[in-house]
Each structure stands twice: as C-alpha cells, then as structure tokens.
Amino acid sequence: MRKIGASEKLAILQEIENGQLGVMAVAKKYGLTKTTLAKWRRRYEVYGYEGGEIRTHNNRHSPELKLQAVQDYLSGQYSQYEIIYKYKIASTTQLKN
Template sequence: MSRIKYSKAEKLAILALYKDVQHSIADITAKFSIDSGTIRDWKRRYELNGEDGLTDAISWKSYSKELKLAAVNEYLSGRYSLHEVIQKYDISSTAVLGKWIKKYNSHRELHDTGKGMTKSMTNTRKTTLEERIQIVNYCLQHQKNYQLTAKGYGVSYQQVYQ
C-alpha cells in the first residue's frame, strides 16, 4: 500500500464509511489504499480525543523513563493489551510501545525521550581472559543482565553479550 497523507476531513469521511454497515472494511481499504490497522488507529484516536486526535503530530512526544517502565511492565504483566496500555498512558501508537518492550526485553535501559544514544553504546576496553571469565560468571549469577554487568565492569554491552 502506498503512503498517502490524509487530511482531518478525509479521515473523518473514511471513519464515517467505516461506521456505516453498508461498507465493508475490505471495500474501504481497497478504495482508499489504506491498511485496516490504520483505520482502527484513527478510530481509537478519534474516540479518545475527538477531531483533534486525527490531526497529525507536529513534533515528537516526550515520555519519561518512569512512564516507559510503567507502561512496559503493565503490558508484560499480561493484564492489559497493547491498546489498553497506550490509552492509559496516552502513548502515541502501539509501535512506540512495541519499541520500548523490545528494548526492555533485550536488557537495554529505557531513557527519558531525547537523551541520545543508549548506555549500551559505550567504548570498549581490552580485557584479560581471567577478567572475561569473571564477567561471564557475574552475568550468569545475575540472570544474564547484560546491561548491569557491562556497567559494573566498565565494558560495552556487546563485549558482555559476546
């Protein structure tokens, strides 16, 4: 499907067709060259924020580290779906939350938005064989927490992971 920008008025018209029982979702997606997930996302944003929810964002939204961790933990607890979590925490999309979850699950630290590169991109340093064995043992004793191990030994995440 091609990437087309739709105005607020066009989005409202498409949502009106979506609500109309005479038009199937397949008809609408074919007619407007749009993914059904996009229509559902517009519907969710419209229900939350009215017509303002259909306006494209002018700038990036900022999120605190605490909010990111809370949202990820609530989703991973299994009590809430992706959509419920993004509604609860006013996160812009499921894709944003998905990136945080992926980062969290790969033992990388979540930061406040706009803080630049992650801590896992630190400079490497030479280590001896004995030190590498010590690092591996420490990492295994701490449930393979590579980020914690890298920080504790002053090496990069990649050195610990390899």
C-alpha cells in the same frame, strides 16, 4: 503518500459506520490498510477528533512514564493497545522498544 487530515479521516470512517461501504471496500477505495482504519477508529474512540489530527512532532516520554507503561504491560492487566492509549504512546512498536 499524501497526509490525510482529521476531517477526511472522520469522513472515511463514517462511510464504514453508516454502512455505505465495508472496511475492505473503503481500504481499497482510499489505498489504505484495514490496520490503518482500525488504528484511526481506536484513536477517535479514545481521543475524539483530536485523535485524527496529524502529528507534527515526536512526543518525549519521561522515564517514569515509560517504566509505568512497561510495568502495566508486564502485569497482564492491559493489552498493548490499552497501554498506548492510556499513556499516549504512538504505537505498539514504540511500546515494545
């Protein structure tokens, strides 16, 4: 599967926002899942244009950051998605690990 750049992701999301197509129609048109589209939307909301850029390297997180993220999750104050955006963790799977 080819990588989709930030500008193309934004254009795809704008098709939904402008009411041109629904989420399912856009997902089918581009061979994506609803989950992928939702993830892109959340990243743009949190990080702006930068959120749509392709990651070329893995981020290394300090033990302190990992501990704080886990403590925030266990406190019940934040959802998994709030935590991964707060600490710039790539996914909920990475948070769980």
